[in-house]
Amino acid sequence: xxxxxxxxxxxxxxxxxxxxxxxxxxxxxxxxxxxxxxxxxxxxxxxxxxxxxxxxxxxxxxxxxxxxxxxxxxxxxxxxxxxxxxxxxxxxxxxxxxxxxxxxxxxxxxxxxxxxxxxxxxxxxxxxxxxxxxxxxxxxxxxxxxxxxxxxxxxxxxxxxxxxxxxxxxxxxxxxxxxxxxxxxxxxxxxxxxxxxxxxxxxxxxxxxxxxxxxxxxxxxxxxxxxxxxxxxxxxxxxxxxxxxxxxxxxxxxxxxxxxxxxxxxxxxxxxxxxxxxxxxxxxxxxxxxxxxxxxxxxxxxxxxxxxxxxxxxxxxxxxxxxxxxxxxxxxxxxxxxxxxxxxxxxxxxxxxxxxxxxxxxxxxxxxxxxxxxxxxxxxx
Amino acid sequence: xxxxxxxxxxxxxxxxxxxxxxxxxxxxxxxxxxxxxxxxxxxxxxxxxxxxxxxxxxxxxxxxxxxxxxxxxxxxxxxxxxxxxxxxxxxxxxxxxxxxxxxxxxxxxxxxxxxxxxxxxxxxxxxxxxxxxxxxxxxxxxxxxxxxxxxxxxxxxxxxxxxxxxxxxxxxxxxxxxxxxxxxxxxxxxxxxxxxxxxxxxxxxxxxxxxxxxxxxxxxxxxxxxxxxxxxxxxxxxxxxxxxxxxxxxxxxxxxxxxxxxxxxxxxxxxxxxxxxxxxxxxxxxxxxxxxxxxxxxxxxxxxxxxxxxxxxxxxxxxxxxxxxxxxxxxxxxxxxxxxxxxxxxxxxxxxxxxxxxxxxxxxxxxxxxxxxxxxxxxxxxxxxxx
Numbered sequence: 001x002x003x004x005x006x007x008x009x010x011x012x013x014x015x016x017x018x019x020x021x022x023x024x025x026x027x028x029x030x031x032x033x034x035x036x037x038x039x040x041x042x043x044x045x046x047x048x049x050x051x052x053x054x055x056x057x058x059x060x061x062x063x064x065x066x067x068x069x070x071x072x073x074x075x076x077x078x079x080x081x082x083x084x085x086x087x088x089x090x091x092x093x094x095x096x097x098x099x100x101x102x103x104x105x106x107x108x109x110x111x112x113x114x115x116x117x118x119x120x121x122x123x124x125x126x127x128x129x130x131x132x133x134x135x136x137x138x139x140x141x142x143x144x145x146x147x148x149x150x151x152x153x154x155x156x157x158x159x160x161x162x163x164x165x166x167x168x169x170x171x172x173x174x175x176x177x178x179x180x181x182x183x184x185x186x187x188x189x190x191x192x193x194x195x196x197x198x199x200x201x202x203x204x205x206x207x208x209x210x211x212x213x214x215x216x217x218x219x220x221x222x223x224x225x226x227x228x229x230x231x232x233x234x235x236x237x238x239x240x241x242x243x244x245x246x247x248x249x250x251x252x253x254x255x256x257x258x259x260x261x262x263x264x265x266x267x268x269x270x271x272x273x274x275x276x277x278x279x280x281x282x283x284x285x286x287x288x289x290x291x292x293x294x295x296x297x298x299x300x301x302x303x304x305x306x307x308x309x310x311x312x313x314x315x316x317x318x319x320x321x322x323x324x325x326x327x328x329x330x331x332x333x334x335x336x337x338x339x340x341x342x343x344x345x346x347x348x349x350x351x352x353x354x355x356x357x358x359x360x361x362x363x364x365x366x367x368x369x370x371x372x373x374x375x376x377x378x379x380x381x
Numbered sequence: 382x383x384x385x386x387x388x389x390x391x392x393x394x395x396x397x398x399x400x401x402x403x404x405x406x407x408x409x410x411x412x413x414x415x416x417x418x419x420x421x422x423x424x425x426x427x428x429x430x431x432x433x434x435x436x437x438x439x440x441x442x443x444x445x446x447x448x449x450x451x452x453x454x455x456x457x458x459x460x461x462x463x464x465x466x467x468x469x470x471x472x473x474x475x476x477x478x479x480x481x482x483x484x485x486x487x488x489x490x491x492x493x494x495x496x497x498x499x500x501x502x503x504x505x506x507x508x509x510x511x512x513x514x515x516x517x518x519x520x521x522x523x524x525x526x527x528x529x530x531x532x533x534x535x536x537x538x539x540x541x542x543x544x545x546x547x548x549x550x551x552x553x554x555x556x557x558x559x560x561x562x563x564x565x566x567x568x569x570x571x572x573x574x575x576x577x578x579x580x581x582x583x584x585x586x587x588x589x590x591x592x593x594x595x596x597x598x599x600x601x602x603x604x605x606x607x608x609x610x611x612x613x614x615x616x617x618x619x620x621x622x623x624x625x626x627x628x629x630x631x632x633x634x635x636x637x638x639x640x641x642x643x644x645x646x647x648x649x650x651x652x653x654x655x656x657x658x659x660x661x662x663x664x665x666x667x668x669x670x671x672x673x674x675x676x677x678x679x680x681x682x683x684x685x686x687x688x689x690x691x692x693x694x695x696x697x698x699x700x701x702x703x704x705x706x707x708x709x710x711x712x713x714x715x716x717x718x719x720x721x722x723x724x725x726x727x728x729x730x731x732x733x734x735x736x737x738x739x740x741x742x743x744x745x746x747x748x749x750x751x752x753x754x755x756x757x758x759x760x761x762x763x764x765x766x767x768x
Contacts, residue, residue, distance in 0.1 A: 024649070024655070034644070061484050061582065227551060
């Protein structure tokens with residue numbers, strides 16, 4: 001019998017134990033990967049092609065305070081600015097929905113393409129949207145989730161604003177990092193609100209990436225000491241601001257990850273040593289036959305390592321399959337648009353699996369090395 | 382049966398080494414479950430602990446929270462002089478019109494910024510909320526750009542200590558005191574004078590009105606009156622009921638806790654099965670002996686199930702103990718209703734601990750079923766011959 005053959009035979013001598021061991025490792029690694037993926041979705045929002053050229057302008061007080069429309073011409077005149085669009089978060093509920101996770105924005109249809117160019121909309125749909133004041137452009141994910149087609153009504157109940165919208169879907173876009181959003185005419189919104197003369201935010205597109213810092217400074221300076229001071233920042237910084245609001249939840253998920261890893265280590269190390277203890281006698285026979293300690297250690301290591309690898313293939317591999325084959329927004333009921341098992345996460349899980357394989361073989365290997373041949377042959381267990 | 386139970390009990394004690402790792406593993410699963418759920422409990426407790434049953438909150442119809450509500454000055458003047466509103470010693474109606482402004486403040490640890498609630502209150506606003514107590518400095522004075530912050534918020538945000546200053550809405554606001562909200566939703570707020578807030582943040586209207594009514598009868602009357610008055614578009618809620626509803630943030634946390642518990646416990650079940658199979662294997666002779674002594678197969682099955690449940694119960698208690706140091710630890714995250722930071726505690730209640738232990742026992746019983754079945758099915762003669 002070859003040595004690899006010996007190791008494999010040993011690993012599967014108790015098939016049930018090997019299977020249970022692999023499954024518990026796989027379940028824990030699966031959880032670890034799933035948690036890391038969620039943590040990643042929290043802390044690393046996906047970037048679009050146009051991200052680096054976009055600037056978000058909000059009221060300095062907070063996102064919840066509006067901005068006056070008179071700011072628009074001032075921003076438009078700043079050199080390097082290509083386009084400016086208003087974006088007001090509506091925060092309504094889709095009729096009959098318990099929790100609505102997609103965002104809805106009032107915006108200026110004719111400007112949308114120049115600021116958020118990555119959204120792919122058939123030209124005739126875009127034209128129809130621009131032409132119809134009560135129409136809506138919705139993301140492909142939302143269209144799929146609610147099974148709405150072009151021409152369907154799309155009612156939204158206001159939760160922040162005291163108005164309800166009765167929209168008609170005329171276009172469906174895709175191609176952005178978050179194909180869930182719903183856009184409608186700011187004019188329609190203003191009309192229902194009685195023309196308050198304010199918008200939620202300004203989104204500014206710069207001509208080139210070099211202009212971005214200069215434009216940000218100029219916008220910030222333009223409204224200092226006015227009644228509506230603004231905070232202009234890059235799209236990335238704006239997204240990071242959102243993440244900062246989650247506060248301790250990030251730390252919580254991070255620490256759960258480490259507990260999972262620890263529990264995993266503990267359990268599989270104990271299983272591994274159980275497997276070795278059971279064959280102390282055989283190992284002693286091998287010792288008596290002249291196998292050296294390091295060779296026996298290699299046997300044990302190879303076996304525990306092998307089990308960990310199979311666990312890795314099943315757990316993180318399963319997670320990868322799951323997140324790739326099932327749509328993330330269906331899986332999380334619309335909470336996350338994308339959940340991606342990145343190579344970094346898989347790498348991390350591989351490191352954990354490797355460590356696991358090594359650590360769990362240490363204790364039995366140490367016990368085996370110390371055991372004298374005679375004592376080993378005498379063990380009954 | 383009692384003797385069999387004694388056997389299992391003593392066996393668990395004698396062989397603690399072989400099960401220690403599994404028990405500890407399950408204990409960690411329970412600790413994670415209890416800890417995450419204690420966050421949801423903390424949010425709910427802080428919500429449920431807010432308000433005075435004599436107070437009624439008036440907000441715009443359809444408003445999700447006070448922050449998105451509007452009460453105009455005229456509306457407030459109508460409201461406070463309605464019959465049934467309690468009067469204080471000087472004959473003033475006990476009512477406060479509040480302005481809520483969400484302001485973005487930098488965090489203390491420099492890790493970015495987050496939204497907080499700035500609440501402008503009327504002259505009687507403090508009397509209406511007796512659970513809020515000043516713990517440092519003094520209360521703000523109307524007419525000055527002064528604020529009093531929650532001491533728990535002050536631990537999380539920069540410049541909120543007494544004497545600290547922050548700039549928002551084009552004005553500088555000075556912190557002159559710190560209050561303690563008695564573990565209520567007010568712990569996530571900064572207070573100042575309502576009219577000062579209106580002028581600093583350019584708000585023509587108030588956000589909500591809080592009034593004290595003479596009795597519950599007056600509340601029914603008021604409700605009927607406001608509902609009849611369609612032009613006002615106001616709704617009346619008992620203050621405590623309003624806050625009790627503000628627990629949407631707890632939902633996803635619960636969801637996270639349950640999801641974690643399920644996946645982790647699947648791993649734990651496999652591990653428990655492994656340990657118990659090994660344990661059954663090692664005790665083959667003892668089981669054979671028990672059978673010879675006259676114990677039935679189903680007694681053996683029951684005995685091993687009980688052993689698994691007992692071990693899991695120990696793990697459950699251990700898990701709760703591991704989670705316990707987090708009890709009362711203050712933390713915070715984004716509140717879904719207010720779109721600003723909510724500060725709350727990890728709350729490990731007896732009910733939650735019991736839930737954790739029951740969950741552990743469930744996992745243990747599930748994990749020990751197949752090994753117990755195997756033990757029960759061992760043939761007597763050959764098991765006695767086993768080494």
